[in-house]
C-alpha cells in the first residue's frame with residue numbers, strides 16, 4: 001500500500017503578512033518542498049471560503065474560533081504561497097466552501113478519503129498550517145477514515161494562542177494514535 005503527503009493550507013493568508021498569518025509559517029516551505037518529490041501522491045488542501053463565511057468576524061476573538069476574513073476563494077490571500085512547490089499531478093482539495101459550515105479538516109466534505117483509496121494509499125504524512133487547527137483536524141479525520149497518520153512536526157507551524165496550544169494538540173494527537181515525527185524519520189523503521 002502507498003503513502004501520501006498532505007500539505008495543509010500553505011496559503012498566503014496563513015503566512016506572515018497574510019490576514020491570519022502564522023508566525024514562521026513560511027519557514028516550513030523548504031522542508032515541504034524537499035518532501036513533495038519523494039511521494040507518489042501529494043495532496044494540497046486549501047481553505048476556500050465564500051466572502052460571507054460563518055467563521056469571519058468583525059471583531060475576531062481567535063481563541064473562540066472567530067477569525068478575520070481569510071482565504072476568500074479566488075483572492076490573492078487564498079493562493080498557495082509562491083515558494084511552495086505545487087506538483088501538476090497533485091490533488092487539490094478545497095474546504096470550508098459552504099458559507100454556513102466551518103471545516104478545519106481536509107477530509108471534511110471533500111471526498112479526500114475516497115481519492116486516496118483509489119490510489120491505494122493507506123498511510124498519510126501531514127504537514128502545513130496550522131498545527132493546532134487544520135493539521136490536527138486533518139490528522140484525526142485521517143485516522144477515523146482508517147489511514148495510518150503521521151504529523152511531520154518540523155514541516156508544520158501552529159497559531160499557539162494561548163501559548164501551549166500546539167503542545168496540547170500534539171499530546172492529543174499522540175493519545176489518539178497519530179505518530180509525531182520529523183521529516184528525517186519518514187521511511188525509517190521507527191515510524
Ligand SMILES: [Zn+2]
Nearest residue numbers: 047055071096
Ligand atoms: Zn478558514
